Amino acid sequence: MSSKPIGIFDSGVGGTSIWKEIHSLMPFEKTIYLADSRNAPYGEKSVKDIVELSKKNTDKLLSMGCKIIVVACNTATTNAINELRYLYSIPFIGIEPAIKPAALKSQTKAIGILATKGTLSSALFSKTSELHTQNIKVIEVEGNGLVELIESGKKDSPEMESLLKQLLQPMLLQKIDYLVLGCSHYPYLIPTLKKILPEDVQIIDSGEAVARQTKSVLTQHDLLNTSTSFARPEFLSNKNPVILADLINAEENGFSVSYFDF
Structure with a gap:
């Protein structure tokens, strides 16, 4: 075996x-x-x-x-x-999204989670989030359209950058210092994310x-x-x-x- x-x-x-x-x-x-x-x-x-x-x-x-x-x-x-x-x-x-390390390390006590609707609405995600995010503000955003663009070979396109700026706006307004990538497609967006996010925002994935x-x-x-x-x-x-x-x-x-x- x-x-x-x-x-x-x-x-x-x-x-x-x-x-x-x-x-x-x-x-x-x-x-x-x-x-x-x-x-x-x-x-x-x-x-x-x-x-x-x-x-x-x-x-x-x-x-x-x-x-x-x-x-x-x-x-x-x-x-x-x-x-x-x-x-x-x-x-x-x-x-699963790496919620625990983000919550433990956050200094602003605000973290962002970018994931699919299916992940964010699941019972397992809810249980994990509740367990590790007490006294932490969690800004959850559904990455609608991101997977489709990656699957179409457009991960580095202007269209992708525009969509990410729109999706990340609620998180930036809340002064997150960690962004958790809750979809295995999303690490391919890290170069574009780094162009958009302030330097003090850390990106975490589970790979x-x-x-x-x-x-x-x-x-x-x-x-x-x-x-x-x-x-x-x-x-x-x-x-x-x-x-x-x-x-x-x-x-x-x-x-x-x-x-x-x-």
Whole structure:
């Protein structure tokens, strides 16, 4: 089992931000990344639909022999991971907005959370937020339109910068000093965010923490690969493989991206 791949799925290409952290930490682990871009974004869908899509993604990765599944999507984690853990016997790693470190470090006692509607309205997000944000002002903003622009290859466009300025305005008015990125697509917006945000606002995402947790769980289950040979990753997309290939610099890195269909 230890030589089998780590499966990673997201509602599109954004979860490659998580994949990069996992691959960087564990380069000898074989990884399979599945981008469900055809159904992106998950944030506007019902809980039932999110669960069903998460099950389909899981089944596809299990059919390819994966030993662990990383749900590299905040919306899928907060709405479906409990169901997945109940239905399947392999370990699952989820991703949640890094609210706790932002709340603990904030000096202005005001933090911003940029996430999808599906994440912000979930019971798991609400529970996590209540647990860690007592005496902290939390400004939640739905990132409507951001995932669609990233999935269209427009992460660095003037249109994206204009939309981000509009979305961030309520947070800036409240003098936040930490911005929590609550969607795995959003780390790709950090260069643009840094152009808009004051220098004293820190940006936090969950990528490194997810990678460390994945390695920890693999170790606990005796599933960590003992090979010292570089493992070439595999990428699948069910809509536009070119967008995915561009994000991971596939040509430069010698990676291949395949089309798949449910």
